[in-house]
Amino acid sequence: MSHLPLLPASATRRQFLTAAAGSAAIAARPEAASPVPAYAAALMPKVRTNLLLVYTHPDPKIQGWPYQGYDYETRKAQTTARLRAACPDVEFSVATAQTAAEAQALLEAHPAVDGFLVYLYGIPSDAPDVFAYSGRPAVLVDDLYGGTGRFLGLYPRALAKGMPVTGVSSTRFEDVVEAVKAFEAIKKLRSSTLVDVTERDVARSVELFRQSLGLRVRPVSAAELNAAYEKADRQEARRWASQWISQADRVVEPSPEEIVRSGAMYVAMRELMARHQAQAIAVDCLHLFYGGKLGAYPCLGFFQLNDDGLVGACEADLDSAATMLLMSYLVGRPGYISDPVIDTSKNQVIYAHCVAPSKVHGPAGPRNPYHIRDHSEDRKGAAIRSLMPLGEMTTTLRLVPSRRCVVLHQARAVDNIDEDRACRTKLAAEVRDARKLMEDWDFGWHRVTVYGDHRLAVIHLTRLLGFKLVEEG
Incomplete structure (x- = not known):
């Protein structure tokens, strides 16, 4: 030199x-x-994050929040489209669970996903509990005026038990996206x-x-x-x-x-x-x-x-x-x-x-x-x-x-x-x-x-x- x-x-x-x-x-x-x-x-890292997107709510014929006869299907389609547009590197598999038994079946059918994004769309429904206490990473989202009663009772208890869960209770859609990005960051780190x-x-x-x-x-x-x-x-x-x-x-x-x-x-x-x-x-x-x-x-x-x-x-x-x-x-x-x-x-x-x-x-x-x-x-x-x-x-x-x-x-x-x-x-x-x-x-x-x-x-x-x-x- x-x-x-x-x-x-x-x-x-x-x-x-x-x-x-x-x-x-x-x-x-x-x-x-x-x-x-x-x-x-x-x-x-050239990786995609795989999440199970689960909507939990009761049969729309049942009285409860948000109200009897609520059009869950249209709301779910809109939310899914927004999530896919905002999170292009995430592969969302979409499912619905009205009961704990249905939620348990979904949990067992998806052993390889990176985590769960669980929307609490309505009550009464005990389906969210299965994901919150599964020991696998989950984001619980309270759809305000829909799943609030279950969310507020469930989320703090899951945290107290040391479960790997985080929660979103907000009308700002970007707050949900921010939580999903945590899944993406973890997946990239592991790669x-x-x-x-x-x-x-x-x-x-x-x-x-x-x-x-x-x-x-x-x-x-x-x-x-x-x-x-x-x-x-x-x-x-x-x-x-x-x-x-x-x-x-x-x-x-x-x-x-x-x-x-x-x-x-x-x-x-x-x-x-x-x-x-x-x-x-x-x-x-x-x-x-x-x-x-x-x-x-x-x-x-x-x-x-x-x-x-x-x-x-x-x-x-x-x-x-x-x-x-x-x-x-x-x-x-x-x-x-x-x-x-x-x-x-x-x-x-x-x-x-x-x-x-x-x-x-x-x-x-x-x-x-x-x-x-x-x-x-x-x-x-x-x-x-x-x-x-x-x-x-x-x-x-x-x-x-x-x-x-x-x-x-x-x-x-x-x-x-x-x-x-x-x-x-x-x-x-x-x-x-x-x-x-x-x-x-x-x-x-x-x-x-x-x-x-x-x-x-x-x-x-x-x-x-x-x-x-x-x-x-």
Whole structure:
């Protein structure tokens, strides 16, 4: 590999670009401009979710809610058509159950579906109970002024018994669609692979994630990643370095040569993901880099993967990597891992890390400004300071399979803090009660932050997984 001249931190962007690749290479971008790059789309799970859509109600000749003689058939046809239009990746098998016996027959006849979407259209009917207590994932939907009496008595009891059920009681059709999307996210996760680059023994974690989430974790040695790094096309690495530099508002410490090394690491990680048909990669970056077992930090590569709709996760944190992957399937937005810092004087939490996306609203969304910095702890390599949008709600969570729970809090983004200590990206967000958040803290340091108010979507997801929701703060 030819060496690039080292430039001072005060160098202009033009100087960086010229040193990194030259104007011709800048024009030849590695990917054509598109919301989801072709390489990322090719790795996405090609699966359809299979649900049994069940309408429960009494014989229309019987008195009850909504009323005697109600036209259930027309209403069912309308609802089914709307669901199929709104959820094109879901295969709905449609059935009706008026009694518990009919519901039990349906349950036994559909052992392979991914779950049940149960509309409570009228009462009296004991059919919904069979699905709620089956131990299989189910969404119960109260058709207001129809199944309400049964729904309100059934749903809380099923939750109390630990059943994997969630409920919708709303006149807004999109709320039902949101619950169905939780089924889709879970199905995609169970069809996904996570590459874990580490020298640690992760056999127990591999089995835990397989059993609890259906996620395949593929351990890969540092030697395998380094071999891919050594073979990485340096011309392609230069093109990526040029793209990152040209899009950055500032390049502070790293030299063009250092950023090219980051480009080579990104090319290597993509090669590993393609080899294993993986949608996510986690690297034990600090342990390996500090130990001289990693050719370059993967931070800029993670940044690009997360912007493109895939997952690059720091420190081989499998809980956070799985959280990022699941949320990308659920809401189509990247998450980023952080080491949260709590400032009670300002009622804020600061999400600090050396990697964060620049497309927080998803691959098709706008790009926010970012700086290329060195990695904070050791002042080496290349990392990202992302200046993320302010005034928006964020949802921060962590999936904890070992304790079968999801921990969650929310905060509104208020500042991008410029502080030389600790990690480069520091998004400050205002929480409901910073002291309570501090006193509630559990489940490790890392959290994953996603832009948007996704609390209800996470609740649906958590309950269909059969996990417990822990709301901190």
